[in-house]
Amino acid sequence: SQQGEEDPQALSIQEGENATMNCSYKTSINNLQWYRQNSGRGLVHLILIRSNEREKHSGRLRVTLDTSKKSSSLLITASRAADTASYFCAGRSAGSYQLTFGKGTKLSVIP
C-alpha cells in the first residue's frame, strides 16, 4: 500500500513560475523524503524532513511538514526547464526501515 499520495498528479507551468506539490500520508512517520526522477532514470534525493521539523530549505526548494494533518508540501521557486521531472514523496514509518512512496507528481516546465 502507498504511504504518500501526491497532488496534483500532473502540473504544467511556465519557466520562472513557482511549483507547489502536496503529499498526504496515512500513518505516523519518522521522516519524509522528497525525490526527483527524470523519465526512465534513477531517483535523485532532494530533501529529508524529520517529524519534529516543520520547514526546511535547500536552494530553490522549500519543504513543509504538518504532522497533525499528515501532509507535506514541496515548493520549487523560479522553476527552470531542467526541473521537468516526476517528484515523489516517501515516508518512513516508525518501526520500519522502508520508504513508502506515492505515485508522484509529473511536473512540466515550459520554456
Add this chain to the structure above:
Amino acid sequence: DTGVSQDPRHKITKRGQNVTFRCDPISEHNRLYWYRQTLGQGPEFLTYFQNEAQLEKSRLLSDRFSAERPKGSFSTLEIQRTEQGDSAMYLCASSLKADYEQYFGPGTRLTVT
C-alpha cells in the same frame, strides 16, 4: 563516482529464465535497500539489509526472489523462473543510518519477453 551503482543497467530475458542483479552501495553505508518500480508508479519496497543481515522483507518478495549481501558490501537480487509481471525497474538504495537519507542507484530495467 562515489554513488550507488547497479549492474546491469538493462536486462532482457525470456520467461522462465533466472536473472541476477548487482548493487554496490556508497562505500561507508552499511544499510542497503531494494525496491521495484513499474511504469507510472512509485517505487515499492522489496527488502532491507543492515550489514549482511536481511532484516525486513516485503510480501512482494515471493519465493522466486532472493537477495543476499554476503560480506555486508555489495548485494545481489536474483529472480528465478521469471514471469512477464516481473518486468520493472529494480532500484537499489543505501543509507548511512536507518533514519538518514536513502540514496538510489540508476536502476536495472528488466524486460521479460
